Amino acid sequence: MLNLGGPPTLDAVEPFLLELFADREIIHLPFQQWLGPFIARRRAPAVRELYASIGGGSPILRYTEAQGRGLVERLDRLSPDTAPHGFYVAFRYVTPRSEDALQAMRADGVERAVAFTQYPQFSCATTGSSLNDLWRTVDRLGLKEAFQWSILDRWPIHDGFIEAVAETVREGLQGFSPEDRGKVVLLFSAHSLPMRFVNRGDPYPAEIGASMEQVMRRLRYSHPHLLAYQSKVGPVKWLEPGTEWVIRQLAARGQKHVLVIPIAFTSDHIETLSELDREYGHLAESLGITHFRRVPALNDRPAFLDAIADLVREHLSSGQVYSAKYPLRCPGCVNPACRGIANPIPARSVPSERGA
């Protein structure tokens, strides 16, 4: 289960930022070896405070483990042929890392492994970075032959995922009084991405649009909806419009009822608990949006556990090595390490044999 991860304690904040700002696949800085640590250390105190305000650390490991338990429980039932199933967590900038997951898998005698991204929509900055790191680590640890791999690299419109998100929206709407419910604007918010990625052909914005449209169809387009991108940092151009800016525009027009839907993450984390709930919540209130709410994150919601179990079951029974799109690097890809795989399962279905 691949994800970015987050610092579990306040002491883990600075090391986490140091690793993030050292990742040249994601962040390009001049003199990165010096400037990266400099920026990371300068940001650390403020970021520590944010984590302090949400309970002293990121809950993402806790939720990922709950998702993992729910997933394997269901899989053992749904797919007895491939049982027993186990789950391992591989975060990107904090333990447990790829190395921890791989060592534990070896110790447990695992033979067949699915690299399962926890990001529904593919971006080189998220799933791409996690997979590249995984294959590098497999190589470094000399575990190339240890496991047979396949990849579940994206699932932006998987029915179960869409239904689980729609369920959170329905619950979120219950937080408004019946008289107000008809006045709500649904604001989908996804983590932004530097335009450098987008312009070289990163599939992320298209897959975000696909997820949103599918959720709206599932809700029978009951309310007006909008898409915005949050969490931009630094001076370069990122995907717009920004979530904060959109909230300001809605407020200026007298919109009083807004329900925010995080569409690109499956667990609560700093961007939901701090940025959306606290920062934007306070901003919205101060601007006169009297009813600003966020739908609950998917976390360990049974409908979501059902969804990921269905997704993995489908993947295992398809015999696919990866999606047809996975081996096709972005048109402007500058990273020759992209879109690899270590020791893949024998290809069974046609699409998995294609690439470019």
Added chain:
Amino acid sequence: MLNLGGPPTLDAVEPFLLELFADREIIHLPFQQWLGPFIARRRAPAVRELYASIGGGSPILRYTEAQGRGLVERLDRLSPDTAPHGFYVAFRYVTPRSEDALQAMRADGVERAVAFTQYPQFSCATTGSSLNDLWRTVDRLGLKEAFQWSILDRWPIHDGFIEAVAETVREGLQGFSPEDRGKVVLLFSAHSLPMRFVNRGDPYPAEIGASMEQVMRRLRYSHPHLLAYQSKVGPVKWLEPGTEWVIRQLAARGQKHVLVIPIAFTSDHIETLSELDREYGHLAESLGITHFRRVPALNDRPAFLDAIADLVREHLSSGQVYSAKYPLRCPGCVNPACRGIANPIPARSVPSERGA
């Protein structure tokens, strides 16, 4: 049936460009009153040549009329309660314009009208501009009370539309030999849009992404796919990656088989017949893409006529005035005329009463 339209003859090219470059809802130029005509006249000879190369004019009126005939024939059968049905074409910069459609509707004694965009995905630059022009013309002609209106403002993932596109892809794949068919990359190409629109919240790129993903699901993700944006003009920033640039990148990687899928237009027009087939076709060939093909446009394909008939039937029976999203202006909208409607039908369903 609202669309941009295109010059039917070579003599109509310059007047068409003059109108396009005078439209301040789409194009912002300094000293537009002078610079617009200057640019239009300067571009006219080259654009005339392009139209000459595709048979001496745009086929869009011919196809729109064929679509209209197929639509009303089917509607009379599918929805006898609302029969008889008629169709009127309203282009944006060439006859028949909104005014022509409205006069003909009045002469025919029409009472109930659906403003039906022929763009599956909504953008302020296309559907938005057509609708604003329609309501302005209704007003100018004093026809505010003449018809009762509803709006079919977008249909990016309508099942029939998606199936019709998928059918064109299957046909396009038949154009490759069985041995080559597995090596094809599907290149979805949509008309680009200035980032000025995107950054203020235009829904276009998200809806394009939704259409593409749905087509790929319908095709069971049989091939790798990519999205690119074509037809950028002028010096400002537009949505990227550009189709031409993507073709160059694919060629540089040794990709020999490419199938292009226009996803944002429903008829053949200059951007398919000239830009994709001729310009990019020659480019691709010169770069070593030995098998560069384009799927047929939807045009008067029966599956597409079935789709639009189903769409209108659904719309009529829903009693909706417009989509829930229509009245929600882009967060950064600068045009107070946006998202209007003249003399709407009485709202029956809840979503249509909501707005912001």
